[in-house]
Amino acid sequence: MGAFIVRRLLVTIVVLLLVSLISFSIMQLVPGDPAVVMAGLAATADQIQAIRVQFGLDKPFHVQLVRWYAGIAVGDMGQSMTLGRAVGQALIERLPATIGLALVAFAMTIVIGLSAGILAAIRQNTWIDQLIMTLAVVGVSVPSFWLGLILIIVFAVTFDLLPAGGYVAFAQSPRDWLVSLLLPAFSLALLQVGLLARITRSAMVETLRQDFIRTAKAKGLPTWMVICKHALMNVMVMVVTIIGIVFSLMLSGSVVIETVFSIPGLGRLMASAILTRDYPLIQGGLLLTAAMFVLINLVVDVLYAYLDPRIRYD
Amino acid sequence: MAATSTAPLANAPWRRYLRHPMFLTGAILCLSVVLLAVFADLITTRAPERTRVSQAFTPPGESYLMGADNLGRDVWSRVAFGSRVSIAIGFATVVLAGVAGTLIGLLSGYYRKLDEPLMRAMDALMSFPAILLAVGITAALGPSATNAVIALAVVYAPRTARIVRASTLVLREMDFVAGARAAGATDARILLRHLLPNCLGPLVVQLTFVFAYAVLAEAALSFLGMGPPPPAPTWGNIIADGRDYLREAAWICLFPGMAISITVLGLNLLGDGLRDLLDPRMKIQES
Numbered sequence: 001m002g003a004f005i006v007r008r009l010l011v012t013i014v015v016l017l018l019v020s021l022i023s024f025s026i027m028q029l030v031p032g033d034p035a036v037v038m039a040g041l042a043a044t045a046d047q048i049q050a051i052r053v054q055f056g057l058d059k060p061f062h063v064q065l066v067r068w069y070a071g072i073a074v075g076d077m078g079q080s081m082t083l084g085r086a087v088g089q090a091l092i093e094r095l096p097a098t099i100g101l102a103l104v105a106f107a108m109t110i111v112i113g114l115s116a117g118i119l120a121a122i123r124q125n126t127w128i129d130q131l132i133m134t135l136a137v138v139g140v141s142v143p144s145f146w147l148g149l150i151l152i153i154v155f156a157v158t159f160d161l162l163p164a165g166g167y168v169a170f171a172q173s174p175r176d177w178l179v180s181l182l183l184p185a186f187s188l189a190l191l192q193v194g195l196l197a198r199i200t201r202s203a204m205v206e207t208l209r210q211d212f213i214r215t216a217k218a219k220g221l222p223t224w225m226v227i228c229k230h231a232l233m234n235v236m237v238m239v240v241t242i243i244g245i246v247f248s249l250m251l252s253g254s255v256v257i258e259t260v261f262s263i264p265g266l267g268r269l270m271a272s273a274i275l276t277r278d279y280p281l282i283q284g285g286l287l288l289t290a291a292m293f294v295l296i297n298l299v300v301d302v303l304y305a306y307l308d309p310r311i312r313y314d
Numbered sequence: 315m316a317a318t319s320t321a322p323l324a325n326a327p328w329r330r331y332l333r334h335p336m337f338l339t340g341a342i343l344c345l346s347v348v349l350l351a352v353f354a355d356l357i358t359t360r361a362p363e364r365t366r367v368s369q370a371f372t373p374p375g376e377s378y379l380m381g382a383d384n385l386g387r388d389v390w391s392r393v394a395f396g397s398r399v400s401i402a403i404g405f406a407t408v409v410l411a412g413v414a415g416t417l418i419g420l421l422s423g424y425y426r427k428l429d430e431p432l433m434r435a436m437d438a439l440m441s442f443p444a445i446l447l448a449v450g451i452t453a454a455l456g457p458s459a460t461n462a463v464i465a466l467a468v469v470y471a472p473r474t475a476r477i478v479r480a481s482t483l484v485l486r487e488m489d490f491v492a493g494a495r496a497a498g499a500t501d502a503r504i505l506l507r508h509l510l511p512n513c514l515g516p517l518v519v520q521l522t523f524v525f526a527y528a529v530l531a532e533a534a535l536s537f538l539g540m541g542p543p544p545p546a547p548t549w550g551n552i553i554a555d556g557r558d559y560l561r562e563a564a565w566i567c568l569f570p571g572m573a574i575s576i577t578v579l580g581l582n583l584l585g586d587g588l589r590d591l592l593d594p595r596m597k598i599q600e601s
Contacts, residue, residue: 011437019438140578140582141582255534256537271449275539282454286442286450
């Protein structure tokens with residue numbers, strides 16, 4: 001186990017170094033002079049030069065790169081162009097809303113996705129199974145931002161049941177916090193619900209075929225107990241392995257969903273950074289989200305290896 | 315050797331495909347979208363960019379099938395012409411991500427020394443949330459159809475590379491590869507003539523899903539203002555334009571979103587169907 005963790009850690013460090021290199025390279029992709037693009041159309045030559053100096057763009061590539069890594073090492077991702085403050089600080093401030101949104105969406109994903117998948121597996125090849133699997137494939141096909149707009153039309157405009165947007169901090173009112181997140185979280189979750197339902201169904205079908213399930217049934221255990229105690233444990237292990245992917249999909253979706261529902265989170269910050277060509281902020285946002293994904297996957301992998309010893313000898 | 319280098323695609327009799335309900339539904343949906351794109355000129359009566367303010371917010375009806383938007387543009391015409399952009403960007407992404415991903419996957423699966431560095435680079439690229447990386451790249455390169463394709467290819471090539479690598483790893487240990495090598499085949503010949511054709515099944519399935527992701531991602535990109543710039547009609551653009559008029563003219567958003575959903579659904583069903591048909595092993599795992 002120790003050797004596995006060490007090897008996994010080394011790989012993580014390599015990937016993190018590459019991730020930060022890719023984030024850094026975003027600025028290098030800008031055709032021509034990034035300082036000109038960032039300064040905007042009305043900028044004078046002096047202003048452009050000031051930006052060049054401020055962001056170290058006047059230095060050679062390798063100096064910029066060393067500075068970037070040195071900065072990251074002490075948690076400094078540079079200064080935002082448009083906000084006039086540290087990128088790291090601006091990102092961290094926006095994190096709670098996005099994490100809140102992701103948590104509610106994650107809860108929906110697990111509850112709906114798992115139960116739909118299990119139900120489909122138990123009622124395999126019946127109309128219930130077919131209906132659930134049809135809904136699941138529709139779920140992974142609908143664009144989340146459009147679903148969000150449709151939900152706004154139905155629940156906010158037509159029936160006036162839920163707010164059309166905005167965000168209430170959890171500390172302010174947990175109830176309003178949840179209400180403000182219901183529509184965006186569902187829009188964000190539907191894709192993952194579809195994915196999870198499909199994965200759960202196939203894992204469950206596979207598990208229900210195993211000998212130990214037959215033994216459990218033969219012992220005379222009631223069906224719900226066979227499913228909950230024996231089969232579900234096996235399925236849960238599989239679910240753990242996709243947590244990283246689900247998280248990544250949610251961060252991806254949050255860019256559009258937070259824009260649609262005016263939620264002051266990381267995604268909306270990134271969407272505005274993109275429109276204002278705030279490259280330092282874009283670099284920082286990319287680095288932060290990718291690093292979170294890498295670290296979550298590290299934890300998941302170690303947990304998984306702990307749960308299933310076969311993995312360690314891969 | 316000749317038999318092993320035949321693509322599994324060629325072996326499958328077409329009747330099997332037509333009898334597969336998922337494949338058939340997917341194929342019909344995709345075909346309708348392709349027809350919509352090809353005949354967009356013929357089946358619309360107004361140019362997609364033509365504004366007519368007096369007709370603004372005309373609800374869907376006889377004269378405007380899907381209604382008119384805030385500038386009096388014909389939503390049906392914009393949706394029909396928008397299909398061209400979605401299909402073109404999706405297809406170009408599939409080609410670019412497919413070629414790059416296949417090459418990386420073959421090299422990394424065949425040459426052990428290249429495997430670690432190439433796969434760690436792919437891991438790093440796949441660590442970024444897909445849409446975020448795509449918008450980051452287009453924000454740097456500038457919003458345009460070409461740059462959207464480049465960004466989406468960067469996002470989806472690693473996912474393709476992984477699939478090809480996995481197949482290559484298994485195939486390279488097989489006797490027919492040793493046979494080819496003994497017969498004096500060069501590495502390039504082994505890779506392209508022997509390994510590649512045997513990866514085609516999983517590759518085609520994967521690329522169908524890449525097409526679906528790319529259509530969704532392009533819509534999100536356009537919605538955020540990072541796709542082909544307006545007034546070019548793209549499904550994402552139209553939804554972004556209609557967003558401000560949800561209350562009075564929901565149809566502006568409604569129809570392009572349905573078009574996206576139908577296209578992506580068609581591609582997903584096609585992919586699921588192809589997976590069943592081309593790789594029976596995976597079907598057992600899945601069902």
